Each structure stands twice: as C-alpha cells, then as structure tokens.
Amino acid sequence: MQVASVFELGLPLLMIKPLFATTLQPFALLLLLLRCPLCWISCLLLSLQPSIFAQAQWTPKDALFINCGSFENMTIHGRLFISDEGTYVSGGVAVSTSYNHGQRTNVISEEYLTVRIFTTSTSYHVPINAGMHWIRLYFYPFDSEIFNTHSLLFSVKVDEYLMLGNSDIIAEIDDDRGSDTSVVVKEYCVNATKNFVSITFTPSNPNDTFAFINVIEIVSMPEKAYHSDKPIFVSDHSNIKREWGMTTNYALQTMYRLNVGGPSIEPAGDSGQLRRWDTDNEFIRGPSFGKIAQDKIANINYSCQVPEYIAPPCVYSYARIANNSNSNLTWTFPVDVGYSYLIRLHLCELMFQKVQQRMFSVYLNNQTAYLGLDIMAFVPKDSAYYQDFVIRVPKGPSVLWVQVGRNPSSVATKFEDGILSGLEILKFNNCAKSLVTTSLAELHSLRFMSESYKRRKGVLRAMIGALVVGPVALGTMVAGICFCRRMMQKKAVKSSCLKSQHVRPIVGLVDNISSSRRRSPSTYSLGGSFPFQKVLDATNNFHGSLVIGTGGFGMVYRGLIDGGIEVAVKRANPSSEQGLTEFETEVELFSKLRHRHLVSLIGYCDEQQEMILLYEFMANGCLKNHLYGSDLPNLSWKQRLQICIDSAKGLHYLHTGAGLGIIHRDVKTSNILLDEKFVAKVSDFGLSKMRLTPDRTHVSTAVKGSFGYLDPEYYRTQQLTDKSDVYSFGVVLLEVVCARAPVNTCLPREQVNICDWALHWQKQGLLHHTMDPRLVGDCSLESLQVVGEIAGACLAEKAISRPSMSDVLWRLEFALHQHEAASKISSCAVIIHRAEQSATAGAASPDNITNQELDDQTGDFDDDSVSRLFSQMLNSEKR
Incomplete structure (x- = not known):
C-alpha cells in the first residue's frame, strides 16, 4: 500500500510540469526517494518532461516589450513595458501624444501614448538570444503641434533585411488617421544569428520627412514553427527549393492570419507566441460562405508532429465547411506581386471517423495545389493538422486566391465539401533581402532624393575624366567612330525594310519623327515624341514591380511623368511578332483619333532601337x-x-x-x-x-x-x-x-x-x-x-x-x-407588397404610408413615357 501511494503521488507531480522541479525543496525530494525506489522512475520521467511538454506549450526565451518615447517602465495588461530612454537607442525625440488627445487615454492603451521620432537614421540595438524571433512594430497615428504627421516617409531595416519602404506604412496611417483605437501592426519572422538585433529607422529625406515608432515587441519562437519538411511547391521555386533546408536564411512577413469560421483571438490566447488571429469574414468571397462547424476546445488533440504552438485550440475547434458540393469556398487576399508566399492551411476533421469519408481539393491562384486531401489519412478525428504550400505571384493582378472544394477525381466519398479551420499567409523576402514592393510614390521620392547625389557623382566623374588621357581617350574615340558607323548601317537597313514593306509614312502629328525629336521635352504636345531617358525615369528603368500587363506587342508598365501624371507605357518586345508596322499603325491612327471611348495616346518614343507607346492610365x-x-x-x-x-x-x-x-x-x-x-x-x-x-x-x-x-x-x-x-x-x-x-x-x-x-x-x-x-x-x-x-x-x-x-x-x-x-x-411591387402586409396586420391605412413612395417610384411612368417605350419595342425590328 505504501508503494502504491508513493507511486500515485509521483505521477501527479509529473503532470504539473515545472512546478515539481522549482517549488519542491531538495530535502523533500531526498526523503521521497528514500521511501520508495519507484520514485526513481518518476524522476527519470521528470528529466524527460521538457520534450513531453514542448508538444503542448511554448515558453519564449525572449519576450521584450519596448515602450518607445517613454521615460519609465510600466506594467500594462500584465506585461512589463521597458523604457527605451538611455537603454536600446541613443537619438531621436521622445514625444508624449496624450496632451492633445482629450479622452483618448480612456480608449487607447497607455503604451501607444508615447512615441519616438527620428529625423536622421537611427538604430535600436537590442540584446537577445540567437535564434528565430517574432519582431512586431506598432505604429499609432498621433497628433503633434511640432511634427507634420503628413511627412511620415521612412524605411525600416532589421539587420540586413529591408522590412518597410517609404510608402508601405503611409497609406495605412492615412486610412486610420482620426481613429482612436486603430494601431498599425507589422509582424516579421527573422533569424538572429548574433546575440543582438538591430532595427534601423531612416527618414526618406532628413530635411522634409521623419520616422517614428510607438512600441517594439521581440518574442522568441520555436525554431521550426514555420518550417515543414515537405511543403508543396505550387509553382517554380528553384531558389527556395534549393535552400529550403535552411529556411532561417529567409525573413518572413505576416500578411494574414485567420481563424476561419471562428472568433478573433487576442495575442494573450496564443500559446506563448502572442500572435493575433483575425476572423475571415472580410476575405471570403463567392456565392456561398458555407456553414460553420464547432467543437469543444477541450476535445482538440495535438501530437509530436503538430504541437500546440502551431496554432491554439480555438483555431481547430472551428471550421468553415462548404454546404454545396458544386461550389468552392473562396478567399481572396491583396498581395504584392514578385514575391513567394508560404500558405499554411490549418485543418481538423470535426465530423467523420474514417478515411475516405471526406476528400476535397485545394486550389491556389487557380492552380491545383492538392487533389483529394483526406485529413483522416494523417490524424484521427478532432486532431490538429496543417499543410504548407509555397507559391509565387510573379505578375498580373496583385491578389492571391485560396479555394477548398469538391474533389474532381472519381473516388466516391461520403462528403466532398471542403473544410478549413485556419489560414496563414507569410511573404518571403526577395533576392535583394527586401520585403518591400516599389511603388510609384516611392520611386518619385527616390528620384527626387537622388538629384543631389547625381550632381556630386557627375562632378566626380568629370574630375576622373580629366585625369584619364592618352590611350584611353584614343580608344574611346575609335569605339565612338565604330559605334556611329554601326548605327548608320542599322538605320539604312531599317529604311530599306520600310520601303520593301510598302509602309506608308506616318502623317498628322508625326509626319516627320526626326523633326519632332528635336523639340524640347517641355514643349511636347499630346501624341508627341518622348525622350528615352524620360521614359526610363517614368518607369524606374522598366522595373519589374511596375508591370501591369503583357501582350503580343510587349510588356506594359505603370509610370509617372511630369511630377505625378500616371501613364501606361507599352514597350515593344524585340522578339515579338508585332513590331515596326504595328508601332507605326498605332501612332498614325492615334494622331487622328480623339474620342471619349478610345484610350488616348500621350506620346511615343523611338530612340535607341526602342519602340515605346505611352497611353493614359486606366x-x-x-x-x-x-x-x-x-x-x-x-x-x-x-x-x-x-x-x-x-x-x-x-x-x-x-x-x-x-x-x-x-x-x-x-x-x-x-x-x-x-x-x-x-x-x-x-x-x-x-x-x-x-x-x-x-x-x-x-x-x-x-x-x-x-x-x-x-x-x-x-x-x-x-x-x-x-x-x-x-x-x-x-x-x-x-x-x-x-x-x-x-x-x-x-x-x-x-x-x-x-x-x-x-x-x-x-x-x-x-x-x-x-x-x-x-x-x-x-x-x-x-x-x-x-x-x-x-x-x-x-x-x-x-x-x-x-x-x-x-x-x-x-x-x-x-x-x-x-x-x-x-x-x-420591381421596386413598385415591393412597396405594394409592404402596403398589403401592413393592411393585413391591422396597421394604419397604408394609403398615407405608401402613396408617396409609389409616386417616387412610378413618377417616370406617365402615359407618354409608357407609350414611347412600347412604341420603341414594337418598332425595333423595323430599325
């Protein structure tokens, strides 16, 4: 009996995790071991408990909350927010924003009522343990009598990764300005290879713009939380495939994290990683939103392959299920083109017990990602499971489609409707270690900023050119003569081609292309010639992120001219079957055509072997x-x-x-x-x-x-x-x-x-x-x-x-x-029906209620208009 009682005592002690090891005094442990040798077994199990409990819980090594601009530490919602004054940063201006917010302190949390503002490039250096970390940046749109809050143009780097560009945060701040509860949060996953992390804020133009930050949050995360051994690559990802075993080489930005079918989950309810889960109501599309299935949170089971830190039980206890086997559940998400994305689907079967009772398919951007997915083939009922996909959005519409639905295969299943419990979308950095998509506003500001640099660079080149003489100058002259001769030969060939194809000369505004070239860029008219350099400036040297379409003629880019006029720039592809004839046809026709329902030609460019057309932007x-x-x-x-x-x-x-x-x-x-x-x-x-x-x-x-x-x-x-x-x-x-x-x-x-x-x-x-x-x-x-x-x-x-x-x-x-x-x-019929319902219900006489509405709806239907309408119908064939 004594042995049994001691053994029964040992196992419950093991189940309380660190409490046994941290609170039990050493002499008590020794006494227990002397009374029963079986307790040695309990201690052995206790030594293995970290691996056991790692399946369910995650305790971060680092959990830092930096209250930027604050002069003292404070505890808010059970968290210690550390002042950055004299600790992690040297520089910037600490500003309190509560002085002109009135009652705002009762609405917004206290940590957002201070802000640190930077007029020059400034870095936070935060000591942490090496490894994977969540880094969250919190921006709260504030009021200030000193700083112009419309000048928030800045970039943010975390170590060597560019996280924010000049325009990424501005649009969101502008949308949220004036709201008392809106906080813009940017979340990133980075691997700290050293025992510190550097977060650098850089204003776009120190004279006119500034950077700011309210709160910085750094939380360590499980090393393989977002690394699966066998992700499904939906499209070509040769670079990522080659380095997938070293995923820590990448930085990730959280784009979306949804509790599908369930409520939002606050950070405190997320297993130590402090992630926020939103509802999917804003993103679901299509004719059917499906039905919501729900199970008890206590029924959700985890495993070594899917520990609880992957997603909290509340995610897996809800699911959205399609209620029509002929339609898919569809979610759409705005994304940045030119990047690859990690898409994680959280799945849990809440209804069936056996395999092949539910088999559905997954589609990403209209591509088949998984045919015949059967959750029960991997885990039992009420068990957490997830599947990772990697897809690239190279060009085209900046949107990502996620669909789950009917399995088109011939396998007979009891229930083919798709099911989904949670969804995460994270963006990989590109080869330039950037998570920023270049925008038109950013390009314009960068060009403005670089003018002084270009002037200095031009002076330096002139000095170097003055020193380089002799053989270099002679070689340059010879190369120039050869180049000119080559260009003359090409123009002769081009001229002979025109004659052989019997192409009529361009008329109207472009009777003489060479003469229009001589015009000053500031005096060109609609449909006139553009210098090639101006086209390069408008499209940032034909940057890939500005591609908005493609066709038989070539690529179409979005551009800015004359300080902000948006244009569509169509550049001929040298290998395209369409070429000089089509180019001249468009210029010739557009020089004559001006109509409200025809796209207007802004200009053209035919310098340096290029054929480029500039249209109004649609x-x-x-x-x-x-x-x-x-x-x-x-x-x-x-x-x-x-x-x-x-x-x-x-x-x-x-x-x-x-x-x-x-x-x-x-x-x-x-x-x-x-x-x-x-x-x-x-x-x-x-x-x-x-x-x-x-x-x-x-x-x-x-x-x-x-x-x-x-x-x-x-x-x-x-x-x-x-x-x-x-x-x-x-x-x-x-x-x-x-x-x-x-x-x-x-x-x-x-x-x-x-x-x-x-x-x-x-x-x-x-x-x-x-x-x-x-x-x-x-x-x-x-x-x-x-x-x-x-x-x-x-x-x-x-x-x-x-x-x-x-x-x-x-x-x-x-x-x-x-x-x-x-x-x-139809509107009249609805109003009459409402009137009849009111009369049937014993309401007041409907005449006074509906006559005015009937007059408003039927005012256009007088006898003359009805007669004219039916006259048109009867005589339509005669026309």
Missing part, C-alpha cells in the same frame, strides 16, 4: 479581369450594359466618324479598358486597318486577330470588313453575360466554345442557363433576352446578315432602358 484595368480570372469586384448588370454601350460607341466612331473609317481587327475584353469611374474605352490599335476610299467595303489582308474572336468569313476569304469587328463584339457580349473565356478546353465538349454553347440556349429562350451566377437577382430577363438577340445577330455566319455598330449600339441602349424599367417596376 485605373480599373481591362474588362476581362472584372469578368473572370481575378478577384476584382463584381460588375452589376447595369454596369456591364453601360460598358458594352461605351465600347460600342467607340467602335461606331471608328467605323463611321474617323475620316475614311477604321476597322479595329482585335476587339476583345482585354482590349476594353475601364477608367476610375468605370467608363469603358477601346484600346490597342496595332492590328487596325483603314479603308482607302469611302466606297470600299473591305480590305484584303492576311488574317490576324485573337483566337476565339475571329470572324469566320474573314478567316475564309481574307476580306476584312466592319462586320468583322461586329462579330468579335458579339463574342464580347457573351463573355459579359457568361463571365467565362471564349474558348475553354477544360469544360465539357458542348461548352468549350462560348458561341456554340450560349447560342444553343439563346435559341430556346433560356440564355439565363448560361448567365454568370453573380447576376442572379440583379439582371432582368427581358434585357438579358435582348442582349442575347444582339449577340446572336452579331455572330451570324455571313457578314451581310450582321447589324452595323450603330444598330448594335441602339439595341444595347434599349436593353438598358428595359432593365431600368424592370427595376422600377
């Missing part, structure tokens, strides 16, 4: 990206109709209002651009053709255009007409209705071609079967039917049977009127 990109392939906001049916009308107006002007008439020849949704007010404009005239005489109905030319939009009659006869654009516009109309590509070989055979599929249903009066699901409830069937009829007419096999763009334009405006009329009638 803030909302192309129509295609708003219909499918990105997470851009959904366009309503009215918006889509108006965009089609705008585009038709632009094409109608080309066909009839531009002198002899112009055939676009490449009408498609990617060539319809939208400005900041969603006004549509037609772009890209590189393939356009002009009719030589007014009475000429076609142009005989080689077939060119985009697959899926080509007029079949033009393809057979090589005779290009206005009706070729009409056919392509018919395809655009179907894209607007269906929100899918013209040709998609991944779909069933009968759906591959949008024209065959949509017109099949249109002929049966059932075009709504192909309609974009996002339009349900927003699109009137009457206007949809009219658009379907227009598309069917545009897609007639023979060109003579197709309507002109003027007829297409009129019928589209009629469809818009029908939609607006249906919307008003």
Whole structure:
C-alpha cells in the first residue's frame, strides 16, 4: 500500500510540469526517494518532461516589450513595458501624444501614448538570444503641434533585411488617421544569428520627412514553427527549393492570419507566441460562405508532429465547411506581386471517423495545389493538422486566391465539401533581402532624393575624366567612330525594310519623327515624341514591380511623368511578332483619333532601337479581369450594359466618324479598358486597318486577330470588313453575360466554345442557363433576352446578315432602358407588397404610408413615357 501511494503521488507531480522541479525543496525530494525506489522512475520521467511538454506549450526565451518615447517602465495588461530612454537607442525625440488627445487615454492603451521620432537614421540595438524571433512594430497615428504627421516617409531595416519602404506604412496611417483605437501592426519572422538585433529607422529625406515608432515587441519562437519538411511547391521555386533546408536564411512577413469560421483571438490566447488571429469574414468571397462547424476546445488533440504552438485550440475547434458540393469556398487576399508566399492551411476533421469519408481539393491562384486531401489519412478525428504550400505571384493582378472544394477525381466519398479551420499567409523576402514592393510614390521620392547625389557623382566623374588621357581617350574615340558607323548601317537597313514593306509614312502629328525629336521635352504636345531617358525615369528603368500587363506587342508598365501624371507605357518586345508596322499603325491612327471611348495616346518614343507607346492610365484595368480570372469586384448588370454601350460607341466612331473609317481587327475584353469611374474605352490599335476610299467595303489582308474572336468569313476569304469587328463584339457580349473565356478546353465538349454553347440556349429562350451566377437577382430577363438577340445577330455566319455598330449600339441602349424599367417596376411591387402586409396586420391605412413612395417610384411612368417605350419595342425590328 505504501508503494502504491508513493507511486500515485509521483505521477501527479509529473503532470504539473515545472512546478515539481522549482517549488519542491531538495530535502523533500531526498526523503521521497528514500521511501520508495519507484520514485526513481518518476524522476527519470521528470528529466524527460521538457520534450513531453514542448508538444503542448511554448515558453519564449525572449519576450521584450519596448515602450518607445517613454521615460519609465510600466506594467500594462500584465506585461512589463521597458523604457527605451538611455537603454536600446541613443537619438531621436521622445514625444508624449496624450496632451492633445482629450479622452483618448480612456480608449487607447497607455503604451501607444508615447512615441519616438527620428529625423536622421537611427538604430535600436537590442540584446537577445540567437535564434528565430517574432519582431512586431506598432505604429499609432498621433497628433503633434511640432511634427507634420503628413511627412511620415521612412524605411525600416532589421539587420540586413529591408522590412518597410517609404510608402508601405503611409497609406495605412492615412486610412486610420482620426481613429482612436486603430494601431498599425507589422509582424516579421527573422533569424538572429548574433546575440543582438538591430532595427534601423531612416527618414526618406532628413530635411522634409521623419520616422517614428510607438512600441517594439521581440518574442522568441520555436525554431521550426514555420518550417515543414515537405511543403508543396505550387509553382517554380528553384531558389527556395534549393535552400529550403535552411529556411532561417529567409525573413518572413505576416500578411494574414485567420481563424476561419471562428472568433478573433487576442495575442494573450496564443500559446506563448502572442500572435493575433483575425476572423475571415472580410476575405471570403463567392456565392456561398458555407456553414460553420464547432467543437469543444477541450476535445482538440495535438501530437509530436503538430504541437500546440502551431496554432491554439480555438483555431481547430472551428471550421468553415462548404454546404454545396458544386461550389468552392473562396478567399481572396491583396498581395504584392514578385514575391513567394508560404500558405499554411490549418485543418481538423470535426465530423467523420474514417478515411475516405471526406476528400476535397485545394486550389491556389487557380492552380491545383492538392487533389483529394483526406485529413483522416494523417490524424484521427478532432486532431490538429496543417499543410504548407509555397507559391509565387510573379505578375498580373496583385491578389492571391485560396479555394477548398469538391474533389474532381472519381473516388466516391461520403462528403466532398471542403473544410478549413485556419489560414496563414507569410511573404518571403526577395533576392535583394527586401520585403518591400516599389511603388510609384516611392520611386518619385527616390528620384527626387537622388538629384543631389547625381550632381556630386557627375562632378566626380568629370574630375576622373580629366585625369584619364592618352590611350584611353584614343580608344574611346575609335569605339565612338565604330559605334556611329554601326548605327548608320542599322538605320539604312531599317529604311530599306520600310520601303520593301510598302509602309506608308506616318502623317498628322508625326509626319516627320526626326523633326519632332528635336523639340524640347517641355514643349511636347499630346501624341508627341518622348525622350528615352524620360521614359526610363517614368518607369524606374522598366522595373519589374511596375508591370501591369503583357501582350503580343510587349510588356506594359505603370509610370509617372511630369511630377505625378500616371501613364501606361507599352514597350515593344524585340522578339515579338508585332513590331515596326504595328508601332507605326498605332501612332498614325492615334494622331487622328480623339474620342471619349478610345484610350488616348500621350506620346511615343523611338530612340535607341526602342519602340515605346505611352497611353493614359486606366485605373480599373481591362474588362476581362472584372469578368473572370481575378478577384476584382463584381460588375452589376447595369454596369456591364453601360460598358458594352461605351465600347460600342467607340467602335461606331471608328467605323463611321474617323475620316475614311477604321476597322479595329482585335476587339476583345482585354482590349476594353475601364477608367476610375468605370467608363469603358477601346484600346490597342496595332492590328487596325483603314479603308482607302469611302466606297470600299473591305480590305484584303492576311488574317490576324485573337483566337476565339475571329470572324469566320474573314478567316475564309481574307476580306476584312466592319462586320468583322461586329462579330468579335458579339463574342464580347457573351463573355459579359457568361463571365467565362471564349474558348475553354477544360469544360465539357458542348461548352468549350462560348458561341456554340450560349447560342444553343439563346435559341430556346433560356440564355439565363448560361448567365454568370453573380447576376442572379440583379439582371432582368427581358434585357438579358435582348442582349442575347444582339449577340446572336452579331455572330451570324455571313457578314451581310450582321447589324452595323450603330444598330448594335441602339439595341444595347434599349436593353438598358428595359432593365431600368424592370427595376422600377420591381421596386413598385415591393412597396405594394409592404402596403398589403401592413393592411393585413391591422396597421394604419397604408394609403398615407405608401402613396408617396409609389409616386417616387412610378413618377417616370406617365402615359407618354409608357407609350414611347412600347412604341420603341414594337418598332425595333423595323430599325
């Protein structure tokens, strides 16, 4: 009995972790060992307890909270905040922001009421233990009578990594300015190779800008918390694959951390790492948000492979599950292009007990990341599990899609709906050890800052050049002569090519390119020549982060000219099939065309073997990206109709209002651009053709255009007409209705071609079967039917049977009127229904309540307007 009692005493002592070792006095331990040898076993187990308890808890070696700008230490919410005055930093100005905040001290926590401001580059040197650490920077938008808070342009480096650039924090501070509770937090994961870390704040321009910080938090983290042995690489990551075993060489920035389906989790509830978990409500998209599943936190189990520090139990006790096997759960996240991302999915099966009861798939940026994921194949029910993915977002829309959904394989499962409990997205630094994406504002400020450096550099070069004489000067002269001769030969070849291709000389503003070059850059006019150096400055030497698109002609960059005017810069690719002819065509046509619904040419550049076009910048990109392939906001049916009308107006002007008439020849949704007010404009005239005489109905030319939009009659006869654009516009109309590509070989055979599929249903009066699901409830069937009829007419096999763009334009405006009329009638029906409900409920007479509302809604429907509307409907065929 004595042995049993002692053994029963020993095991509970082991379960209280460090309490046994730290509070039990040595003489008591000796007495226990003398009474029972079995206690030696308990002590042996106690010696192994660090590895056992590491599965559940994490105790950081370093947990430093630096209260910047404070003159004394203070304890807030159970944490000791250390003053930085005379400890970690020497420099900067300590400012208290509470003096002009009034009642703000009752709203915001005390640690944010002091701030340290830097007018010159200043570093914090903080002693820590070597190893992986979380570094969190807290910025609180403050008021100051001394410092201009609109001059917050600065960068932040942690050791050799650039964490913040000049524009990263400014936009968020501006958004939060005036809020009493908003604090901007930047969180990074870095490996400290030494026993200290340096955090450097550098104002962009010491004379005009300054840097600031409120709180710095440094917390050590498990070495392999964000390192899995076998991550799934969704796209090419040769550099990361090669060094994956040394992940500590990378710095990571936390972009998003979500408790999917569950509540937000404050840092104090996160297993020693003090991470914050937000809800996913802001990021989930799509027709279905799924359903929420929940289990008791006490039921969640961890293992050696998935310890509790990976994510707290509250994350795994909630999950969002798709409630329709035909739709995926979709989340979208704004990200920076040109970087790789670690995406961690936290998973926990809360319903089933056996394998193959739930198998779903994971898709990242429309790429298949995992087919047939079965959680039960790895861990039991109610057990924590996670899967890491690495994906690169090289270019295109700055958005990351995460989807979980139905498994398309033939394996029969009981439940195919996707499930997700938590989601983390962290960004890897690039090869320049930077986590900053260069922005236009930053480029502009950097160019401004570098002017004095350039002048000093120019003086130094002049001094060195004056000292270098003799053979060097002679060699330079010889090289210059050879270069000039080579350039003259190339120009002769270019001239002969022009003659052999019978390319007509450019007219209008560009009758003589060489003479326009001689103009001063300050006197160029719209459509004139730009110096190549100015184009380089506008695009930061064609920096990759400024790429906004690509096409057959070449890359398109976003740029700044004349101190802040945004432009789109299209640079010809030397290896592209489109070249000099297309370049001259665009300049020639744009010198004649000015229309509200045609993209304006700002200028061009043909220096140094370059062919570059500068257009007005269209803030909302192309129509295609708003219909499918990105997470851009959904366009309503009215918006889509108006965009089609705008585009038709632009094409109608080309066909009839531009002198002899112009055939676009490449009408498609990617060539319809939208400005900041969603006004549509037609772009890209590189393939356009002009009719030589007014009475000429076609142009005989080689077939060119985009697959899926080509007029079949033009393809057979090589005779290009206005009706070729009409056919392509018919395809655009179907894209607007269906929100899918013209040709998609991944779909069933009968759906591959949008024209065959949509017109099949249109002929049966059932075009709504192909309609974009996002339009349900927003699109009137009457206007949809009219658009379907227009598309069917545009897609007639023979060109003579197709309507002109003027007829297409009129019928589209009629469809818009029908939609607006249906919307008003629907509003009236709702009000009448409400009135009837009020009367049935015994409320006051509804006449006084609803008459005014009915008048407001039906005021436009007088007898004359109704008559005119039905007259148009009856006479539409006669037109």
